[in-house]
Amino acid sequence: MAAPEPRTYIDVHIVQTVPPANLNRDDQGNPKEAYFGGVRRSRVSSQAWKRATRTHFSERLPEQDLATRTRRIGKALAGRIAVMTGLDDEAANRLAGALLAPLKISAGKKEGDSAYLFFYGRRQIDAVAALIKDKAAELVALDDEELAAEIKQLPVQEKFSTGHPMDVALFGRMVADIPALNVDAATQVAHALSTHAVELEFDYFTAVDDEQKKGEETGAGMIGTIGFNSATLYRYATVGLHQLVHNLTDEEAAVTAVEEFLTSFARSIPSGYANSFAHRTLPSLVAVTVRSDQPVNLVSAFEEPVTGSAGIAAASAARLAYEHARAVSAWGDAPAFTALCHTFPTPGDTAELLEHTFGTAVSFPHLLKGVRAHLTDTLKQAAR
Template sequence: MDKRLYIDVHIVQTVPPANLNRDDQGNPKEAYFGGVRRARVSSQAWKRATRTAFAQNAPEQDHATRTKRIVAELAKRLAARTALDAEQSARLAAKLLEPLGIKEGKKAGDTAYLLFFGYRQLEDIVDLVADQAVDLAAMDDEQLAAATKNLPVAQKLQSGHPMDVALFGRMVADIPSLNVDAAAQVAHALSTHAVELEFDYYTAVDDENLKEETGAGMIGTIGFNSATLYRYATIGLHQLVSNLGDTEAALDAVEAFVQHFARSIPSGHQNSFAHRTLPSLVAVVVRDDQPVNLVSAYERPVAARAEGIAETSALRLASEYERATRQWGDAPVHTAVCHTFAPEGETAERLSSAFGTQQTFPKLTVGLRATLIELVKQAG
């Protein structure tokens, strides 16, 4: 696909007291922006939440994993599909991966870094040796190395990427041939307003305390904040098609990403705060020039008003989008919006003026796919 198409996803979401993403002190991550301290959720945290949602909604063979234990994962599949025992499978798996030049980790059997790959890719590697596994296991180390060094193991990891790897990419610094350019970029989520770090002082009572005993069985503190967040991500459809090698699969991946990025949330301290919410607004903008993050709408922090911070944040987003497209002469090829604000009034009117008629989220995703199909056809 030669034509460049970017799918920008803009989200406004309010989260109650929570600690979604901890720093090295165990407190919610923060950042200074516009001269004030903001709540922050790292891109890595929300990408992991999105990947976890993928896994919950896809067959196991389509799952991906990021781990130092690729040898053990491959050995497990060899043992399941051949007559080899655990020790023989581990030895064969190590020899199959040895020609790749992956550095060994400090712990036996581990790699020095996390590798991101799909379960189906491991099954493709097993396919290379399944019929001759017993014969290979009977060879000495030198013979086995010679028999496996020319097998197309690297090619299996370079193709047939699962959706996760195609979207988020893979970086292996010392083996550039295994690198996959990410098709998606995810920004750090920032609160649209200033925040203050707060602490929950809690106690836990020992249920078996005798009546004459006093005091708590445990005390502690958890840092938290509450915030209305601006979240942003973008997908390069052209890169996604290149990574997956199939336009239909790329369209499936776009739809899955928009669905799960919007609905997912990091799980930090979720049992303490039950913080899961849905966005107040999701706006999708398809562009053929470049992706555009609209966080500049909140460089001046939003102040509390009668209509609430989320609604004010939505109005700011619409204004920033209209101002940016007008001043830069941009002409996005598709816009759509889903929001939960009152259907009548200034906010609904402003959002419709900027992004089009309000839609339900299912209609938004269906309409996005239909538009992308048409754009791909036009691109030839």
């Protein structure tokens, strides 16, 4: 029997305080919540923070190296064909439809749309368009049956199944109609939860009509309310390096993808009502643990809600450190590597406890360098 494939999980634990905000709204327009430990907590869905992370990628990395998610894949492919070949829109749309037909993607309600969002790399769509670049004029001249026969010989599905960009490799792709196009996600992201109980509050606001005649008209031009809360959040995500290497087929690219994910996950924040609340903050704590057994979410540290009128972030960080130490002691599963970045005063009780648990605190850039060095060494040792 073959030996099991070595596994490496990169767990990231974040404590972040957010002021009054509505980061991620529910169907009533209020901040999402959840009951945990018997009390109501602020919640930010994993989807919201994954979207924020992907958006942060696009602010730092070349667009062509990333993916996009859309129903309008036919329109996107037709656009690339038109640019590459000089064909008019009608001919480009016909060729795009023929190229996508063998995939049997379910059609949406609008003409040219797919029934669901399709997550693909921009370089992948270029690779599909390039399949017909040099013979586009000849293909356009064929009737539908002849065109379908010619397209059937082209490796369209292969182009979407290889050369995945970093974000598809990290977050995965599911295509219900075509299992061969599915990509297992290398990353799992938990819903962020407040470490303490919260109460929903409402901001009653008015807007003044600037053209209202002074002294002749009174009252507001508009009134409304926005739900909000404020919270210290525990955020958790894990990346399976082994799955990432499999998805990217390149070890160095996989290590770089982990570094980019850690950067964007730590620095991003959902943008709901950002103009109304200006809620963007940076974490008070980022702790990374690299494990070979399994991912470990430490949210159990906050089953009993943190209380107190001051120092909730520090108390939450201390709870996290204690929970990690208890888990290691009880299960005997010490991480292979830990890294820590925090903003708590040093010297200080919280800082000393964190560093006793996770190691010496460093700046975030140095944390990234340390993680990269460890993962690179881990992959080298596995290859021996």
